[in-house]
Amino acid sequence: MKCRRCGEVAVIDLPRHNAAFCKPCFLEYFARQVQQAISKFRMFARHHRVMVAVSGGKDSLALWHWLASHGQPTVGLYIDLGIAEYSRVSRERCEAFAQRMGLQLEVVDVRQETGFSTPALAARVRRTTCSVCGLVKRYFTNRTARRLQVAAVATGHNLDDEASTLLGNVLHWQMGYLARQHPVLPAADGLVRRVKPLFTLTERETLAYCLLQGIDFLEEECPHARGATSILYKELLNRLELISPGTKHQFLLGFLRRARPSFSQAEPPPELGACRECGEPSTAEVCAYCRMLSGARRADDAFATKENKGGIT
Amino acid sequence: MQVRLRGGRQEVIQVRGPLTVRQLAKQLDLDLESHLFVREGRVLTPDVRLGDDDQIEVYRAISGGTRR
Numbered sequence A: 001m002k003c004r005r006c007g008e009v010a011v012i013d014l015p016r017h018n019a020a021f022c023k024p025c026f027l028e029y030f031a032r033q034v035q036q037a038i039s040k041f042r043m044f045a046r047h048h049r050v051m052v053a054v055s056g057g058k059d060s061l062a063l064w065h066w067l068a069s070h071g072q073p074t075v076g077l078y079i080d081l082g083i084a085e086y087s088r089v090s091r092e093r094c095e096a097f098a099q100r101m102g103l104q105l106e107v108v109d110v111r112q113e114t115g116f117s118t119p120a121l122a123a124r125v126r127r128t129t130c131s132v133c134g135l136v137k138r139y140f141t142n143r144t145a146r147r148l149q150v151a152a153v154a155t156g157h158n159l160d161d162e163a164s165t166l167l168g169n170v171l172h173w174q175m176g177y178l179a180r181q182h183p184v185l186p187a188a189d190g191l192v193r194r195v196k197p198l199f200t201l202t203e204r205e206t207l208a209y210c211l212l213q214g215i216d217f218l219e220e221e222c223p224h225a226r227g228a229t230s231i232l233y234k235e236l237l238n239r240l241e242l243i244s245p246g247t248k249h250q251f252l253l254g255f256l257r258r259a260r261p262s263f264s265q266a267e268p269p270p271e272l273g274a275c276r277e278c279g280e281p282s283t284a285e286v287c288a289y290c291r292m293l294s295g296a297r298r299a300d301d302a303f304a305t306k307e308n309k310g311g312i313t
Numbered sequence B: 001m002q003v004r005l006r007g008g009r010q011e012v013i014q015v016r017g018p019l020t021v022r023q024l025a026k027q028l029d030l031d032l033e034s035h036l037f038v039r040e041g042r043v044l045t046p047d048v049r050l051g052d053d054d055q056i057e058v059y060r061a062i063s064g065g066t067r068r
């Protein structure tokens, strides 16, 4: 295949754009997609400092790499969840990347902050690791973004992530999620603005970006990866995409343009106050994070007391 | 040719060439929207012909868990 723009040998074909590109032309295409997303959705300005939430995986490192190499002031945020080997190697990847690129990386260690690893917290409050992980990540991301006074938090969500989330939300008619699913979540009462600059690029395109730029990303996934449903949705959408290129893009962009406004009107965002204990934004008097943490501490105390009495072995 | 499926179990499969990337994907039941094929560090389009001595790396694009 030949590059559509310059006629050189192509490295990637993009059926949804009826095109194939060589490396330089693909990188141009990639840049145009990101620039358009940032400017059309007014994500942030060129001089704003943006915090990039990184996991060591291809999407977040592709995003950080692109922003940093296009002159955007950035700081990385890595949250060490204390998930055994996975956290160790993913943290290493992020630190190595930051060092190689000469970028600032903030690391928040959940074990240092709470005294527990994320799976240990989950076990104590009898919730799944992923649900506690989501809560902990949202909490520390916002808290760190406020402390560093960044203009926005950027995450590496791509078109496949967004389209498969939308499919799940539609299948279960999650009205609140449908009202809020958007590439930009504006700042509100202590909540820092959140943006997804890669949301028009497919997962295959962010992978190609990493391979072409020689980014050393982590291929292994978290051992708790929910697997089944979110992956099934992505695979189903990809089957549709193969038969009818452009399906994922139409599904998501059509929703954002035509359907989402009605959902947002029907479901106004909940009112936020400040948590009495920690000051972070919350819909209740004490935020979900503080309640979870005190629950875990209570469970731990009860456990220790029984152990001292020889009740539990 | 030797085909290495990266991520997950890092399976290595022997496949008889010559054939194109598209034919290889079909033979291994890997869809082209969810995978990228790489030879000697170069990403390949579906029409590229692969020979018997080639070493191919297959990257899976879908994240959120592995099913292989």
Ligand code: SF4
Binding pocket: A129, A130, A131, A133, A134, A222, A223, A224, A225, A226
């Ligand atoms: S799979 Fe679950 S536990 Fe692992 S990083 Fe994702 S949300 Fe967190």
Ligand SMILES: [Zn+2]
Binding pocket: A003, A004, A005, A006, A007, A008, A021, A022, A023, A024, A025, A026
């Ligand atoms: Zn070109």
Ligand SMILES: [Zn+2]
Binding pocket: A275, A276, A277, A278, A279, A280, A286, A287, A288, A289, A290, A291
């Ligand atoms: Zn709180």
